[in-house]
Amino acid sequence: VQFRSTHGTNSGSSSFSIRSHTCGELRSTHVGEVVTLCGWVQYQRHGMFVILRDYSGLTQVLIPEDESRIKLKKTFCELPLESVVKVKGKVKRRPAGQENKEMPTGEIEVCAETAEVLNKSKKLPFEIKDFTKKAESLRMQYRYLDLRSSQMQYNLRLRSQIVMKIREYLTNIHGFVDVETPTLFKRTPGGAKEFLVPSREPGRFYCLPQSPQQFKQLLMVAGIDRYFQVARCYRDEGSKPDRQPEFTQVDIEMSFVNQAGIQALIEGLIQHFWPNELRSISTPFPIMTYEEAMSVFGVDKPDVRFGMQLVNISEVFSSIEVEFLRDIVHRPGGCVQAIRVPGGTRHLKNKDLESLKHLAKIHFNQTVNVVVLKDDGTWRSSIAKLLPDSAKQHLLQLTAAKPGDVLILASGLLQDVRSLLGKLRLQCVQLLEDKGMIVRDPSDFHFLWVVDFPLFLPKKEYPAELESAHHPFTAAHPEDLPLLLKEPHKVRSQHFDLVVNGCEVGGGSIRIHDASVQKFVLEKILKEDSSLLSHLLEALDSGAPPHGGIALGLDRLLSIIVGASSIRDVIAFPKSFRGHDLMSGAPDFISEDELRPYHVCVKWPVQEG
Amino acid sequence: VQFRSTHGTNSGSSSFSIRSHTCGELRSTHVGEVVTLCGWVQYQRHGMFVILRDYSGLTQVLIPEDESRIKLKKTFCELPLESVVKVKGKVKRRPAGQENKEMPTGEIEVCAETAEVLNKSKKLPFEIKDFTKKAESLRMQYRYLDLRSSQMQYNLRLRSQIVMKIREYLTNIHGFVDVETPTLFKRTPGGAKEFLVPSREPGRFYCLPQSPQQFKQLLMVAGIDRYFQVARCYRDEGSKPDRQPEFTQVDIEMSFVNQAGIQALIEGLIQHFWPNELRSISTPFPIMTYEEAMSVFGVDKPDVRFGMQLVNISEVFSSIEVEFLRDIVHRPGGCVQAIRVPGGTRHLKNKDLESLKHLAKIHFNQTVNVVVLKDDGTWRSSIAKLLPDSAKQHLLQLTAAKPGDVLILASGLLQDVRSLLGKLRLQCVQLLEDKGMIVRDPSDFHFLWVVDFPLFLPKKEYPAELESAHHPFTAAHPEDLPLLLKEPHKVRSQHFDLVVNGCEVGGGSIRIHDASVQKFVLEKILKEDSSLLSHLLEALDSGAPPHGGIALGLDRLLSIIVGASSIRDVIAFPKSFRGHDLMSGAPDFISEDELRPYHVCVKWPVQEG
Incomplete structure (x- = not known):
């Protein structure tokens, strides 16, 4: 037995190293x-x-x-x-x-x-210089070189620092317990986006969970009281741009808490880790109802850094001769709405306005009307000649439009009009900014809470049936509890989203902690097989505290903080949008021999002749 | 838009809560x-x-x-x-x-x-009282109740605290960067224990990696300089007691470092997180070579809390009449060795000695000789009458045996004798402790480093071929570099293990950072297809710094610290030894429909008629 003499400095960036200093520290x-x-x-x-x-x-x-x-x-x-x-x-x-x-x-x-x-380095596929522009596929293939850039070094190091501050806030200041939950789990009802992992028992598979939702709730039943985890989650969405098959969420759950408590916790958390070099943010964050967000911004994750809000102009058309619009207004759920692009005539050319109409047609199958308010006060619009002057005045008054503005009008069912104008609003800003206008300040961070989401939504394929707007464990808004039995589609939930600059970066809720309510929701409303969740139902019958929590999308949040155009820029080794690792070539072919222990074989698609 | 007024206290265990205090804090x-x-x-x-x-x-x-x-x-x-x-x-x-x-x-x-x-709780399957004994399967089925016990609460909370201190030490004191690496990766050469994850592309699979080994090395090539991660790892070993299909390691890698540097870092780390309530440990930890560990303790992870070391007694038999022993001694690689159980005659009954012989027979296919040294100085042993008095004296002198001791003798090839006596040494202690003797103090923690492992070992199935003793990225001992070409089986590695109380809790090494050496090892010595690692070989050719690292087995280390008999007691939701989640029933059957998107089908084993 020998003893080694300790050597080198024992703290700092060069501790235990063969160097004495880093290349950035000598003065x-x-x-x-x-x-x-x-x-x-x-x-x-x-x-x-x-x-x-x-x-x-x-x-x-x-x-x-x-x-x-x-x-x-x-x-x-x-x-x-x-x-x-x-x-x-x-x-x-x-x-x-x-x-x-x-x-x-x-x-x-x-x-x-x-x-x-x-x-000794060989010749590299690209230079490690900050000004070198590289195709993303090349960056991904040689990720170990790409990460040498000062931007990627900054992104990964800031990520590490922020995660550390999150941990310090939760554990050292607020008594949270960091608990690791399994990623080899059981398929959840309706979990179509879960990856499967064959086990060595014929026909039996694990699933990689989309989130630790069940475990965090079980930890509350277990009396852990305050749980958090920087959790790896998995979602198989095939090829979706800017999604990753594995991603990271800051997963939090508390017992004996209400919505306001969780929101205050998160506001403190974000203040705690907010980088000094960024413009400061103020708390508490504003709260907006889902209904308000949809009616004013046409979307449940509004970017409130700019106006161009949706204005209901139905009353302009309720009694005039523009027949198709009047019909729409009088149809149940029908409406006409507008957004105003201030000073739009100067920047939006015909080509731009056509592209907006095209977008409405292609993605929403809807027609929009554009009104160009010329500087001399005259209208350029296909509907100009259909409207009497009084209606025009009414319209200008409702939208506060002035010469030089552009109005974009849409008509139809309320929800369709909102979605369309919500999208066009963002598209207009993009067009304006592409032309050099600064509408949204990228150094400005507008956090807000969106609350009072509907608890259930009609299923896309069978609108007569309901599905959970978020997940089946979300509790109903206490005021709407009486509606659960007879009019579940009207029930608001205790779900809430955290939104910043038009991006959803977190979602939380108070959970159902009563087994009979949970069973009712699963069986009677969602028509799910509750036996798949029998362990959770049993747990809720075993002394379950009221509890709630939230999950923050760490990758998305960081990409917004560093101003990256993609979450791939805050992930060390991301997958391509097709889910490939361009460096190693994963996923890769596996031989029949190697599949044998798992009792699976590949079902090759039949070639079409 | 509304604003919520902040409420409640804003720090401590009851911040943001509907309670004002916890149940343990009122005085x-x-x-x-x-x-x-x-x-x-x-x-x-x-x-x-x-x-x-x-x-x-x-x-x-x-x-x-x-x-x-x-x-x-x-x-x-x-x-x-x-x-x-x-x-x-x-x-x-x-x-x-x-x-x-x-x-x-x-x-x-x-x-x-x-x-x-x-x-309101229903009747529970067991009481939440510390003295309630429960079958482990019941504990696992109702894990959310089992976790309410004060021991499990302590274990999970201590785990959280220790992990936090590890993070603080690495990031705040030593400048490490916490980087998340992918768990959906590509199969590594020889990765027979890797779980597979089918992708939506026919025939292509991801693998769940056994460790982030490749990524941590690539991060060094990427200039991250100091990386760590509390990393989830996956190993499919089928049914092995006290192994988990997913487990956690504290994964560390540094550039510009040598073995001593990594060891000093880890010693500081363990000192930093060591719980105050435990007996303190001292650093630096002793260092023992692999050869010393094998020769003295018969195992590469020696429990040094007690003696009973292996003693070579070959010379006693080299010139005497006990024919079978003399033959062994004269065979190349043959030897006779002994361990001495002090005071063994008082505690080890015939039944116990028979059980030791049985173990040698069953697990090692070897025969051992037992010498009971009676208090009056006479010998009870089948070999007593075969040995002349001078040989007996010689034997007593070499082993320092006294009346009242028991000697256990084994003979054969050196490596077989060492393995057997290493095992019997532990078995003897277990027997003594079962009878109430305290040989190993459970509150004592003896950390030590084992170094100079062989770089390659003969393959079990084809001893003429070599395989990596640890992994193919381990660098050779600088003194043995000249042997790599001609006598690779003699090369020591720069691998080292961290051992505490007879358990391996960490393994580290200096890695190969030269592409040509790595290629030589993969192709010429290991006969692997190096194209599967072409990305790593290319990276080593692109300005790879010298680097090394270590991985600590967090579950195992924690189970030793809290004195748990199984790693399942420091994991919130462990799997059974068959890999099942007894609470949810994972892994579970998946319908053909659900398998379709992944282009796999189950190959049911043919029933034997």
Whole structure:
């Protein structure tokens, strides 16, 4: 038995390392020190300087001119970029006038005494320079090179820091317990998007769960009181842009809490981790009902950084001659609504307006009317001549439209009109911003809660039947409890979403903690086989505390915080939109032999002749 | 848009809650305060007290005797145990003489003013009392009840705290980055124990990786410098006792580090999280070579809390008449070795000694000789009469045996003798401890490093071929590098294990960071298809820093710390040893319809007629 003597510094970024400092930390205060740096060759200059890089920054290394170091010079100058070297040398102040103010280490350079090539790089498929533009597929194939960029280093390191702050807030300040729940689980009723994992028992499969929903509720029944987990979740949605088959959520559940309690917890959480370098946010966040969000913004995740709200203009058409519009207005659930694009005439060209009409036609199968309010007060619109002046005035008054604005009108069933105008509102902003207008400030973060969602929605395929708007464990709004028996479609839920800048980044609810209510919802309303959830129903009968929780979509939230265009930019090794790992080639073919222990075989699709 | 007023306290265990305090925190300093408690009915006493429980403890609630509270009393007294209630009332000092010193809240009681039944419990399959013994299968089926026990609450909460301290140490003190790596990945060469996940593309499967090994190395190539992750790993070993199909490891990788650096990091880590309530440990940990561990303890994870070390007694037999032993000694690689059980004659009965012989026969197909050294100095042993007195003296001298001891002798090939005696050494201790002797102090934790493992081992099935002793990415010991080409079986590796009390709780190594060496190992020594790892080989050619890392088995480490007999006691929802979730019934049957999108079908085994 021997003992090892401890060595090196015992804290900081270079503890326990063969380097003494990182490439980003040397300053003029280090002048005279002998240091050891390890890093990548970023570039060589004048045959006498090598710029070394690591995650923390760059340091200039001076290669001495004296004869005895000729080999050192040869080694360095012939080394391909991105090779890894270790350099030992003395920190010197740069000669006057040669300081680089742009570079944090720009006051000094390291005069190399010895150097060692640790790894010689071959020619790489792209340069590791911040200005190099690369196709995303190339970035994904060589992800280990792509991650060397300062943006990706920033994204991954910020992610780590934020997750750490989330943990500190929950465990150290609020007494939460970090509990790991299984990912090899049982299929949930209706879990069509769950990945399957064959077991060694013929015909039996595990499922990779979409969230730890059942486990977090069972932990409340178990008296854990406050649970959280940075949980890996799985959802098989085939090919959907900007979705990942595995993703991460900050999963939280509390006993003895109400909606307001969960919301206050999350507001404190976001304040706690909010990066200092971003514009600050204020709490509490505004609360908007689902009904308000739908009626004003046409969507349940409104981007409230700008106006262009939906305006009901049905009354303009209720008594006039525009027949098709009057008919719509008088139909049950029918309406005419508008959004106003302020100053739209200057930026939206005919081509743009046509593209909006096209979008309405293609994606919503609806026709929209566009009114261009010219600077001289005249109207350019196909409906201009159908409307009497009084109606025009009424319309302008309701929409507060002025010369130079564009109005976009849609008519039809309320929910169709809302969805369409909600979408066109966002599309208009995109068009304006593509032309250089700044409508939404990207450094502004508008968080808000959307509450009072419907508990059930008609099924897409069989509108006579209901399905859960979110999941079957959501509790009803206490005021609407009497409706559950007879008019379940009218019941609001205790579900709430956290929305920022038009993106849903979290969803929470108070859960049903009464077994008989849960059974009623599953069997009588949703017509599900409740035996698949018998363990949960039994648990709710065994002393279940009232409880609720929330899940934050970590990938999405981070991508918004760092201003990334895709969640792939905040994930170390993401899959392509087809679910492929372009670096390793997963998913891959498996031989029949390797499938045998799992008692499955591939059912090859029949080739169409 | 509305705003919610923040409510409740904003830190501590009851922040954002409908309770004001937990059931474990009230003391005499709270007397006079009106409090709201929520908890489970632990028991009722004398029709006037209800004892409420939550994770933090118990509080006695007094039901007032006055007429106006008759309903309150009725509610409480008829309530089944484990029902959940909310009680509001004033904290009172208990009458003199009625304090309960055993109970942290024993100085006070809460005089109920109002109460609300939040959930009425049905009759449960077992009582939530610490002394209730339950079959493990029942505990697993009703895990949400089992977790209410104070031991399981302690285990899960300690786990959460330790994991948090690990994170703090790595990120806040040593600059590590927490990076999540994918669990839907590609099969690795030889990955026979990997679960498969069918994708929606016919014939293509993801794999659930056994560890993030490739990703952590790629992150070093990516310049992440210091990575860690509390990583979920998957290993399909069929039915093995005390293994879990999914388990958790603290996964660590560093660039520019050597073995000593990683070991020092881990020693600091364990010191940092070591629970105050346990006997302290000292660092640095002792280091033992693999060869030393095998020769002295017969195993590569020695329990050094006790002696009974292996002693080579071959020389006693090299020149004497015991023919079969002499032959063995003279065979290449043959030897005779012994372990001494001090005072063994008093505790080990004939039955016990027979059981040791039986174990040797059944599991190792070997015969052992037992020498009972009676108190009067005479020998009871089948070999006693075969040995001349001088040989007996020699044997006693080598083993330091005294009257009252038992010697266990084994002979054969060195490696077989070591394995057998290593096993019998542990078995002897178990027998002694079953009889009440304390040989190993359970409150003592002996950490040690085992180093200099062989890099390759002969394959079990084809001993002429070599396989990696750990994994193919392990670097060779620098001194043995010249042997790699011609005598790879003699090469020691830079792998090292962390062992505590006879259990391996971590394994680390310095990795190969040179593509040509990695390719040579994969193709020439291991005869693997290196194209499956082409992405890693390419990465090593792209500026790969020297790097190394370690993985700690979190479940195992925690089970040792809390003194649990199984890792299932430190996992919230473990699987049975057959890999079943006894609560939900996973894995479960999946219909053909549900399998269709994945292009697989079940291959039912043919029934034997």
